[in-house]
Amino acid sequence: xxxxxxxxxxxxxxxxxxxxxxxxxxxxxxxxxxxxxxxxxxxxxxxxxxxxxxxxxxxxxxxxxxxxxxxxxxxxxxxxxxxxxxxxxxxxxxxxxxxxxxxxxxxxxxxxxxxxxxxxxxxxxxxxxxxxxxxxxxxxxxxxxxxxxxxxxxxxxxxxxxxxxxxxxxxxxxxxxxxxxxxxxxxxxxxxxxxxxxxxxxxxxxxxxxxxxxxxxxxxxxxxxxxxxxxxxxxxxxxxxxxxxxxxxxxxxxxxxxxxxxxxxxxxxxxxxxxxxxxxxxxxxxxxxxxxxxxxxxxxxxxxxxxxxxxxxxxxxxxxxxxxxxxxxxxxxxxxxxxxxxxxxxxxxxxxxxxxxxxxxxxxxxxxxxxxxxxxxxxxxxxxxxxxxxxxxxxxxxxxxxxxxxxxxxxxxxxxxxxxxxxxxxxxxxxxxxxxxxxxxxxxxxxxxxxxxxxxxxxxxxxxxxxxxxxxxxxxxxxxxxxxxxxxxxxxxxxxxxxxxxxxxxxxxxxxxxxxxxxxxxxxxxxxxxxxxxxxxxxxxxxxxxxxxxxxxxxxxxxxxxxxxxxxxxxxxxxxxxxxxxxxxxxxxxxxxxxxxxxxxxxxxxxxxxxxxxxxxxxxxxxxxxxxxx
Numbered sequence: 001x002x003x004x005x006x007x008x009x010x011x012x013x014x015x016x017x018x019x020x021x022x023x024x025x026x027x028x029x030x031x032x033x034x035x036x037x038x039x040x041x042x043x044x045x046x047x048x049x050x051x052x053x054x055x056x057x058x059x060x061x062x063x064x065x066x067x068x069x070x071x072x073x074x075x076x077x078x079x080x081x082x083x084x085x086x087x088x089x090x091x092x093x094x095x096x097x098x099x100x101x102x103x104x105x106x107x108x109x110x111x112x113x114x115x116x117x118x119x120x121x122x123x124x125x126x127x128x129x130x131x132x133x134x135x136x137x138x139x140x141x142x143x144x145x146x147x148x149x150x151x152x153x154x155x156x157x158x159x160x161x162x163x164x165x166x167x168x169x170x171x172x173x174x175x176x177x178x179x180x181x182x183x184x185x186x187x188x189x190x191x192x193x194x195x196x197x198x199x200x201x202x203x204x205x206x207x208x209x210x211x212x213x214x215x216x217x218x219x220x221x222x223x224x225x226x227x228x229x230x231x232x233x234x235x236x237x238x239x240x241x242x243x244x245x246x247x248x249x250x251x252x253x254x255x256x257x258x259x260x261x262x263x264x265x266x267x268x269x270x271x272x273x274x275x276x277x278x279x280x281x282x283x284x285x286x287x288x289x290x291x292x293x294x295x296x297x298x299x300x301x302x303x304x305x306x307x308x309x310x311x312x313x314x315x316x317x318x319x320x321x322x323x324x325x326x327x328x329x330x331x332x333x334x335x336x337x338x339x340x341x342x343x344x345x346x347x348x349x350x351x352x353x354x355x356x357x358x359x360x361x362x363x364x365x366x367x368x369x370x371x372x373x374x375x376x377x378x379x380x381x382x383x384x385x386x387x388x389x390x391x392x393x394x395x396x397x398x399x400x401x402x403x404x405x406x407x408x409x410x411x412x413x414x415x416x417x418x419x420x421x422x423x424x425x426x427x428x429x430x431x432x433x434x435x436x437x438x439x440x441x442x443x444x445x446x447x448x449x450x451x452x453x454x455x456x457x458x459x460x461x462x463x464x465x466x467x468x469x470x471x472x473x474x475x476x477x478x479x480x481x482x483x484x485x486x487x488x489x490x491x492x493x494x495x496x497x498x499x500x501x502x503x504x505x506x507x508x509x510x511x512x513x514x515x516x517x518x519x520x521x522x523x524x525x526x527x528x529x530x531x532x533x534x535x536x537x538x539x540x541x542x543x544x545x546x547x548x549x550x551x552x553x554x555x556x557x558x559x560x561x562x563x564x565x566x567x568x569x570x571x572x573x574x575x576x577x578x579x580x581x582x583x584x585x586x587x588x589x590x591x592x593x594x595x596x597x598x599x600x601x602x603x604x605x606x607x608x609x610x611x612x613x614x615x616x617x618x619x620x621x622x623x624x625x626x627x628x629x630x
Contacts, residue, residue, distance in 0.1 A: 098608070229418075
């Protein structure tokens with residue numbers, strides 16, 4: 001709650017945009033003279049009065065913020081469920097408490113200081129960076145505020161800022177606090193442990209129907225079937241109205257010639273490269289290869305390299321990044337061979353070319369059907385809108401989806417799905433149109449209600465009619481028996497393993513060693529050194545195990561669930577390692593300071609709570625309810 005107070009106090013002068021002016025007043029509290037001086041108060045804090053209009057503005061601001069986060073306008077009932085009204089009450093009460101304190105302390109602001117704050121406001125600066133009197137008047141008029149009301153309210157905000165800055169921003173954490181925080185953060189522990197698994201307990205026997213049924217009754221909410229909707233749909237895409245027979249052979253041939261290059265597969269060659277320190281050495285190696293009739297492989301071996309060392313891979317001419325090498329490689333004939341010495345970008349090289357695969361162009365006959373289909377789809381994309389309008393006209397005249405589909409020869413169907421696109425068995429619904437917004441719209445629509453079509457891809461539509469709303473329900477055990485049995489078994493295994501770990505922990509407490517227990521179980525003792533509290537991504541120690549390892553001094557024995565949730569760790573803390581302050585990582589002191597300064601926010605919060613207790617806060621809920629629905 002007080003974050004908004006502190007943020008506003010800092011940013012009012014340097015960052016405020018006028019578009020947020022009225023909303024910011026809603027946070028800080030607006031004087032009754034601006035809103036409705038004679039109205040009944042929604043809230044009273046000491047001598048301060050909050051008008052219905054002031055509360056409405058604060059409420060609407062909170063509602064708009066949360067609605068943006070969810071991407072939809074929240075209803076009054078949803079807003080109440082999220083506690084938006086309570087947030088508005090809290091913010092206004094905090095601001096009014098500070099107003100009353102400033103009044104009691106007779107805090108004020110000089111006219112010169114107030115004028116300076118207004119003149120520095122970026123919302124009122126002209127192109128030359130100076131205060132623009134005309135811009136000031138214009139923007140206040142556009143915001144529906146009188147100049148005298150704005151100046152008065154600006155003064156109140158500045159006075160509140162004095163209190164906020166003095167209490168919170170002026171707080172400096174004591175060294176003892178920062179030292180404790182550093183020690184807590186930087187401490188590490190050495191832990192010896194045994195990793196227990198289900199192999200260390202007796203197998204769990206299958207339950208009787210009575211046992212499984214009784215267990216299921218207590219947990220059946222886990223298996224509850226979500227709400228489903230049965231709805232009919234009609235889809236319209238270019239493929240639904242495309243007519244390949246309308247495309248002539250001449251059009252297909254012309255398109256083939258225009259795109260002929262796209263049907264070509266360029267020539268590729270396998271390239272190996274042997275690098276040399278100098279051109280002279282490379283030429284000498286080639287000369288020796290010729291005189292002694294050596295193979296390229298022999299030349300590679302003489303250089304102390306393997307086939308993998310010299311293999312570059314398969315390339316088209318355009319794929320070779322070095323132009324000189326590309327020219328030499330593709331200058332060889334279709335049989336390949338060895339190039340002369342080439343001055344590559346990184347020095348002289350000799351290349352061998354093998355596995356030459358010539359350029360291939362797909363024939364017209366091989367691609368004509370695909371071209372015809374693509375041309376028909378392109379033409380149909382222009383017809384989709386006219387068919388869309390015909391569907392809308394038919395629906396407007398009372399035709400059902402099925403009647404429209406039959407007349408226009410479009411695809412239709414009926415499916416039942418939950419919000420995630422799954423059927424009652426939890427499997428993906430077959431035939432569900434691939435529209436991102438379809439199910440969202442279906443679950444917003446009541447049975448028999450008209451709806452707009454949802455988008456289908458980039459150029460299609462899908463219409464729907466909700467036929468039935470199937471409410472969520474408890475599934476019977478017979479519907480989910482296999483899943484329930486697996487969950488019951490896993491639960492029993494975890495319980496048994498936890499009991500086993502506690503039994504072994506008791507042995508440790510009575511003097512047994514991890515090594516002795518591990519020998520009995522056929523397990524090796526493992527050690528984790530320098531375990532940190534922040535090691536949340538450890539593959540063995542999960543959050544529960546880390547918390548347990550840091551729950552006591554060196555020498556404690558403990559047990560906790562492993563990172564996978566199934567295993568169990570039996571642990572002994574061997575050592576607690578406190579890092580010397582001099583070895584603190586660079587930049588970490590700043591993090592500690594930020595955490596410590598949060599105590600300043602706590603002090604401000606406590607002060608405001610104390611003020612509210614002292615001044616008393618009374619709320620007229622009936623009047624607030626009226627203000628929320630205006």
